[in-house]
Amino acid sequence: MPNPASPSFAQGVAELRASEIRELLKLIDRPEIISFAGGIPDPAFFPLDAIDNAYKALLADPAKAREAFQYSISEGYLPLRQWITGYLQANEIDAAPERVLITSGAQQALDFLGRAFIEPGDAVVMSAPSYLGAIQVFGTFRPRFISVPMDTDGVVLTELEAAFRQKPKFCYLTPDFCNPSGVTTSLKRRKAILALAHRYGVAIIEDCPYEELRYENPRIASFSALEADYLRQPGNDGRRLAIYVGSLSKVLTPALRIGWICGDATLINKLVLLKQASDLHSSTANQIIADGLARTCHASQVAKLRKAYKERRDAMLAALEKSFPKDVTWTRPDGGMFIWLEFPESIDATELLAEAIRDIQVAFVPGAAFYANDQKRNTARLSFSLGEPERIREGIERLAALLHNKLRANRAA
Incomplete structure (x- = not known):
C-alpha cells in the first residue's frame, strides 16, 4: 500500500x-x-578571460551593477534581445526584439512551449530518435507522442503527413546536427515539411542549439527563415507557424543559462506571462554579461x-x-x-x-x-x-x- x-x-x-x-x-x-x-x-x-573582464567592467560601474543585480522585465534585457534580433536577421529570419523572449536556457523555452500548447492527451510529433530533454519536459504535460522515423535527409515525409492528419499541437525538430542522431534536415526536406505544416496548420518548434557548430557544407536556412520568405509571397495563408528556440550555451558557456524563443507576437506575449508566473525573469547580471560576450567574442568562439x-x-x-x-x-x-x-x-x-x-x-x-x-x-x-x-x-x-x-x-x- x-x-x-x-x-x-x-x-x-x-x-x-x-x-x-x-x-x-x-x-x-x-x-x-x-x-x-x-x-x-x-x-x-x-572564454574565461573575456568573462573575467566583463564582470570586472560591470562591477566597476556602480549604476550598471545596481541594474544587474535588481529585478528586471520578464521579456529579457533589451540590448541582449536586440543582439539576438540582429543575429537572427543576419540568418534571414524575420525577427524583432518584441518577438524575442529570453529564457533560462533553451530547456526552459521548451517547458514554456509545452505549457502553452499541450493539454493531456494532445498529440505531439517528434522525430525518432529525438532529444531526451524534450521528451522529458513535454512528457510532464501527458501528451500522446507520435514518433516519425528519420532518414539521412530528416523526418520521413509520408510518415510526417500521416502524423499531421492526427491534428497534433506541434512538431518538435532539431534541424541541424540533431541530438542524438547528428542528422541534418536537408533544404528540400525543410521546404516540404514547412509546406505540410501550413497545409495542416501545425506549428513547428525548431530547436537550434548546435546551428553554429557546422564543420562543412553551407548553412541551411532554418524553418523560420524559409517561412519569412513564404510569408512574403502573394497568396500565402498569413500564419506564422515556425517557432525558433536558440541558446548561447554551446558557443559561450552553459552556466549563463541564456536561451530564447522567437515567434509570433501573440505567442510571445502569452509566454511572457508564463515567464512572470515561473521565475519572473532570467538573471539580469547573466544577461548583461552574455550581451557583452555575444558582441565581443561570439564570432571568435x-x-x-x-x-x-x-x-x-x-x-x-x-x-x-x-x-x-x-x-x-x-x-x-x-x-x-x-x-x-x-x-x-x-x-x-x-x-x-x-x-x-x-x-x-x-x-x-x-x-x-x-x-x-x-x-x-x-x-x-x-x-x-x-x-x-x-x-x-x-x-x-x-x-x-x-x-x-x-x-x-x-x-x-
Whole structure:
C-alpha cells in the first residue's frame, strides 16, 4: 500500500524518470573512464578571460551593477534581445526584439512551449530518435507522442503527413546536427515539411542549439527563415507557424543559462506571462554579461569551436571506420557533437554499456532513451565534444574490441 504520508504527485510528475544522460555525466569525474556520454561543451574552450573582464567592467560601474543585480522585465534585457534580433536577421529570419523572449536556457523555452500548447492527451510529433530533454519536459504535460522515423535527409515525409492528419499541437525538430542522431534536415526536406505544416496548420518548434557548430557544407536556412520568405509571397495563408528556440550555451558557456524563443507576437506575449508566473525573469547580471560576450567574442568562439570539434569528429569517424565491425552503422554529421550508432539486433546497448564501463572503462549513452515510444535498444549515442583526438581513438578501439568479442560470442551461441 502507498504510504499515506507521502505526497500525491500529479501524474505527469509521478511518471518522471531520471535522465540516463544526467546520471552518466557523473562518470566524467572518474579519470579512468573515457566518456562519450555527455553532450556538453569542453570547458577548456570557455572564454574565461573575456568573462573575467566583463564582470570586472560591470562591477566597476556602480549604476550598471545596481541594474544587474535588481529585478528586471520578464521579456529579457533589451540590448541582449536586440543582439539576438540582429543575429537572427543576419540568418534571414524575420525577427524583432518584441518577438524575442529570453529564457533560462533553451530547456526552459521548451517547458514554456509545452505549457502553452499541450493539454493531456494532445498529440505531439517528434522525430525518432529525438532529444531526451524534450521528451522529458513535454512528457510532464501527458501528451500522446507520435514518433516519425528519420532518414539521412530528416523526418520521413509520408510518415510526417500521416502524423499531421492526427491534428497534433506541434512538431518538435532539431534541424541541424540533431541530438542524438547528428542528422541534418536537408533544404528540400525543410521546404516540404514547412509546406505540410501550413497545409495542416501545425506549428513547428525548431530547436537550434548546435546551428553554429557546422564543420562543412553551407548553412541551411532554418524553418523560420524559409517561412519569412513564404510569408512574403502573394497568396500565402498569413500564419506564422515556425517557432525558433536558440541558446548561447554551446558557443559561450552553459552556466549563463541564456536561451530564447522567437515567434509570433501573440505567442510571445502569452509566454511572457508564463515567464512572470515561473521565475519572473532570467538573471539580469547573466544577461548583461552574455550581451557583452555575444558582441565581443561570439564570432571568435564559433571559429575556435568549429576547428576543435571538427578535429574530434574526424578522429572519431576515422576510428570507427578503421576498427568497428562492418555490421554496425553510424551517421556522419556535418556538425554538432554527436554520432549515432546502430548495432545488429542481437546487441542491447544498455547491456553493452554495463560491460563497457566494467571491462574497458568506456561510457556512451544507450539509444533507447531517445525514443518517445517504440524504443530501439540496439542503438547508442557517442559524443565527441569532450575528448582529445588521441583519447577518442583509444576509446573507440576499446569499444570496437568489446563489440567484436560480443558478436563472435553471439554467432557461436
